Amino acid sequence: MTAPDQQGSHPPDYDPRAFPPFAVTVDLAVFTLRADRLHVLLIRRGQTPYQGDWALPGGFVRPRESAGGAARRELAEETGLSEATAAHLHLEQLATYSEPDRDPRMRVVSVAYTALGPGLPEPRGGGDAADARWLPYGTQGPLAFDHDAILADAHRRIGAKLEYTCLATAFCPPVFTLGELRGVYEAVWGVELDRPNFRRKVLSTPGFVQAVDGPPKLTGGRGKPAALYRAGGATALHPPLLRP
Amino acid sequence: MTAPDQQGSHPPDYDPRAFPPFAVTVDLAVFTLRADRLHVLLIRRGQTPYQGDWALPGGFVRPRESAGGAARRELAEETGLSEATAAHLHLEQLATYSEPDRDPRMRVVSVAYTALGPGLPEPRGGGDAADARWLPYGTQGPLAFDHDAILADAHRRIGAKLEYTCLATAFCPPVFTLGELRGVYEAVWGVELDRPNFRRKVLSTPGFVQAVDGPPKLTGGRGKPAALYRAGGATALHPPLLRP
DNA sequence: GCAAAAGTGTTCTCGTTACACCCATGT
DNA sequence: ACATGGGTGTAACGAGAACACTTTTGC
Numbered sequence: 001m002t003a004p005d006q007q008g009s010h011p012p013d014y015d016p017r018a019f020p021p022f023a024v025t026v027d028l029a030v031f032t033l034r035a036d037r038l039h040v041l042l043i044r045r046g047q048t049p050y051q052g053d054w055a056l057p058g059g060f061v062r063p064r065e066s067a068g069g070a071a072r073r074e075l076a077e078e079t080g081l082s083e084a085t086a087a088h089l090h091l092e093q094l095a096t097y098s099e100p101d102r103d104p105r106m107r108v109v110s111v112a113y114t115a116l117g118p119g120l121p122e123p124r125g126g127g128d129a130a131d132a133r134w135l136p137y138g139t140q141g142p143l144a145f146d147h148d149a150i151l152a153d154a155h156r157r158i159g160a161k162l163e164y165t166c167l168a169t170a171f172c173p174p175v176f177t178l179g180e181l182r183g184v185y186e187a188v189w190g191v192e193l194d195r196p197n198f199r200r201k202v203l204s205t206p207g208f209v210q211a212v213d214g215p216p217k218l219t220g221g222r223g224k225p226a227a228l229y230r231a232g233g234a235t236a237l238h239p240p241l242l243r244p
Numbered sequence: 245m246t247a248p249d250q251q252g253s254h255p256p257d258y259d260p261r262a263f264p265p266f267a268v269t270v271d272l273a274v275f276t277l278r279a280d281r282l283h284v285l286l287i288r289r290g291q292t293p294y295q296g297d298w299a300l301p302g303g304f305v306r307p308r309e310s311a312g313g314a315a316r317r318e319l320a321e322e323t324g325l326s327e328a329t330a331a332h333l334h335l336e337q338l339a340t341y342s343e344p345d346r347d348p349r350m351r352v353v354s355v356a357y358t359a360l361g362p363g364l365p366e367p368r369g370g371g372d373a374a375d376a377r378w379l380p381y382g383t384q385g386p387l388a389f390d391h392d393a394i395l396a397d398a399h400r401r402i403g404a405k406l407e408y409t410c411l412a413t414a415f416c417p418p419v420f421t422l423g424e425l426r427g428v429y430e431a432v433w434g435v436e437l438d439r440p441n442f443r444r445k446v447l448s449t450p451g452f453v454q455a456v457d458g459p460p461k462l463t464g465g466r467g468k469p470a471a472l473y474r475a476g477g478a479t480a481l482h483p484p485l486l487r488p
Numbered sequence: 489g490c491a492a493a494a495g496t497g498t499t500c501t502c503g504t505t506a507c508a509c510c511c512a513t514g515t
Numbered sequence: 516a517c518a519t520g521g522g523t524g525t526a527a528c529g530a531g532a533a534c535a536c537t538t539t540t541g542c
Contacts (some may be wrong), residue, residue, distance in 0.1 A: 020307040021265035024342070024353050063264040063351065067342040096340040096355045098268070098311040107307065109268050109353070111340045164408070164484075179520070197505065199522070204503090217512095223520030224512040239503075242483060423493070441532065443495070448530090461539095467493025468539040483530075 023108045026071045027058040027147065029094065029154035030079065030115040033171050037136050038187045040151065041079060041123060042143070044131035049104050050144030056151065057132070058110065068093065071113040078132060080123050089117040090170035094154050102146050114154045116170040159188050164240040166208055169231035175212055177226035178202060191244055201241055207234025267352045270315045271302035271391065273338065273398035274323065274359040277415050281380050282431045284395065285323060285367060286387070288375040293348050294388030300395065301376070302354065312337065315357040322376060324368030333361040334414035338398050346390050358398045360414040403432050408484035410452055413475035419456055421470035422446060435488055445485055451478025 030041035042054040057078040061070040068091070076086035094112040102108065123132040137155065142148060161167045168184040169176075182198050185191075202208050209229040217225030274285035286298040301322040305314040312335070320330035338356040346352065367376040381399065386392060405411045412428040413420075426442050429435075446452050453473040461469030 019267040019304055019350075022268045022305070022353075023263040024266045024268070060263055061266070061342065061353075064344050066344060067340060067353065093339055095337055096311060098305065098355065100308050100310060106263075109266075109305075109311070109355075111342065111353075177521085194504095194506075195520080196507090196522075196524090201504085217521095219513070219520090221520085222514045222518080224522075226521055239486060240484065242504095421494085438532070438534090439493085440495075440497090440534090445531080461494095463493090463540065465493085466491075466541040468495075470494055486531090488532095 020107075023106060024061045024067070025058055025108055025110045026061060026067055026074060027056045027097075027110050027112045027150055028071060028075060028078070028115055029056055029112065029151050030075065030089075030117070030120075031137070031154070031158065031171075032117050032120040032134065033184060033187055034119060034134060036183055036187060039134040040137050040140065041120075042133060042135050042140060043078065044133075045144055053142070053144040054135070054140055055144035056112075056147045061111075067111040068113070071111075071115075075115055078123070079120065080132075081120065089115050090167070091115045094150070094157060097146055097150060099146065110150075112150045112154070114158060116158070116167070118171055118173045118176075155188075159243075162188055163242055164237050166231065166234055166237060169209070172231070175228050175230055177218065177228060178209075179226055181209070181229075185241075189243055193244070205234070205237055205241075207232035208237065264351075267350060268305045268311070269302055269352055269354045270305060270311055270318060271300045271341075271354050271356045271394055272315060272319060272322070272359055273300055273356065273395050274319065274333075274361070274364075275381070275398075275402065275415075276361050276364040276378065277428060277431055278363060278378060280427055280431060283378040284381050284384065285364075286377060286379050286384060287322065288377075289388055297386070297388040298379070298384055299388035300356075300391045305355075311355040312357070315355075315359075319359055322367070323364065324376075325364065333359050334411070335359045338394070338401060341390055341394060343390065354394075356394045356398070358402060360402070360411070362415055362417045362420075399432075403487070406432055407486055408481050410475065410478055410481060413453070416475070419472050419474055421462065421472060422453075423470055425453070425473075429485075433487055437488070449478070449481055449485075451476035452481065 028041070032039050032041075041057060043057050045051055045053050045055050057074060059070065059074045059077075061067050065073070071091055071093075072086065075081075075089060075091065076083050079086060081089075092114055094114045096109060096111045098109045100107060102110075120134070122134065140151075143151065158167065162185055168181055171184040172180055178199050179195075181202065182193055182195065185193055185198070210232040212228040212230055217227060219225050272285070276283050276285070285301060287301050289295055289297050289299050301318060303314065303318045303321075305311050309317070315335055315337075316330065319325075319333060319335065320327050323330060325333075336358055338358045340353060340355045342353045344351060346354075364378070366378065384395075387395065402411065406429055412425055415428040416424055422443050423439075425446065426437055426439065429437055429442070454476040456472040456474055461471060463469050
């Protein structure tokens with residue numbers, strides 16, 4: 001139940017002091033692809049505890065705001081992206097972290113979110129962070145609080161969802177090539193995929209991608225120009241695209 | 245970050261009144277199999293709001309307790325099971341629900357958990373609930389608060405995890421037959437599976453189940469006695485066991 | 489004997505894999 | 516010319532689906 005009635009008896013008019021108060025925050029694991037590598041957005045802490053350490057961006061949930069709303073707001077604030085751009089990023093709830101001593105100052109329960117976007121710009125230190133930067137995933141040292149565990153959970157979740165959902169398109173711009181889409185899988189999974197087979201698999205899954213009608217082509221550097229696609233309407237992959 | 249430093253400036257010694265206080269609760273979607281049907285544990289509310297309506301069991305997270313700890317404690321209290329029995333139930337975090345008005349009385353953020361167990365006994369109204377009962381999943385009317393959404397999310401999550409994890413064994417007693425295991429899939433998915441193919445699939449997945457050495461056999465009613473198995477060490481299914 | 493559930497075998501089909509090969513572009 | 520990446524073709528393999536059939540129990 002929600003706000004259960006303690007010990008089965010209390011006055012019908014609720015007393016707000018009868019429950020233990022918590023601070024509720026959101027933490028963001030924001031991923032993007034830069035130069036074919038998976039990057040994470042991290043900020044450097046300006047205050048104790050963990051002063052000078054890297055941490056995930058995040059912030060308090062406001063009194064009249066849902067956790068998801070707070071996550072989207074912080075996403076815009078701390079990445080320095082326009083509200084419009086941040087509104088397009090894929091955002092999904094990861095898990096909630098609530099160990100009593102995860103923050104030495106006070107009791108904080110944090111709802112972690114994962115955000116994905118294509119080639120996001122360098123963050124401008126918009127929020128309270130002393131420094132904000134994209135770091136290649138795996139190169140970051142130990143993070144503040146329990147953020148190492150959160151980040152590892154986020155990466156695991158993304159890798160798993162690539163298998164059985166269309167999540168990969170969230171890493172791509174509105175129009176993309178199959179090579180870019182394959183690059184998402186390769187960067188997140190850290191493996192190489194067979195190009196012809198990947199192509200067939202994607203095209204044979206109804207609704208995964210949708211060919212852009214006017215068949216203009218484009219080059220990623222050199223090589224044959226590639227056909228362009230847009231994300232399809234599907235959300236799940238049946239059958240899944242399993243990791244090698 | 246965790247407990248971020250608001251607007252980048254405040255005294256180093258933290259003021260606990262500087263953050264908006266929330267109540268944090270856990271809600272439990274507890275599933276079991278009774279007579280080959282999926283059942284959910286529901287309680288009838290004794291107080292307003294939603295007095296007399298069915299709701300998910302749950303309760304407050306205590307000041308020095310993690311959400312997972314609170315979930316396990318409430319599981320034991322509200323199901324009337326012994327602490328030892330409740331400790332064996334599979335418990336995993338589902339998601340966190342935080343819409344500002346989900347509880348009309350106050351601001352409550354609830355971390356929802358899913359619990360699974362084999363043929364659990366009839367609940368004894370151990371906690372604060374006016375009534376607690378197993379209801380066949382799908383037969384319950386509208387629940388209090390946002391519990392319909394939580395329950396639907398829990399069912400969807402379980403159905404999905406059956407595909408690519410060994411979760412089904414959590415619905416079975418320590419030793420079980422392949423017929424019982426198949427019954428889990430059929431009850432949760434609401435479909436019939438081909439017995440021979442199911443058997444081959446399960447036995448060919450290393451670590452899913454483990455034959456009980458002394459080959460005693462047992463009957464589920466009438467029919468040929470079935471071989472017994474125990475849950476294996478594996479946690480993931482590669483390749484997955486996809487829904488028809 | 490009959491119903492019911494366990495267990496074995498077989499065939500067909502479809503998806504995946506591992507290649508070889510051609511195409512179009514930049515340097 | 517050659518390197519690079521896009522795109523097509525194909526044969527072999529393996530997992531899953533569908534279904535027939537035998538075995539062992541209770542009634």
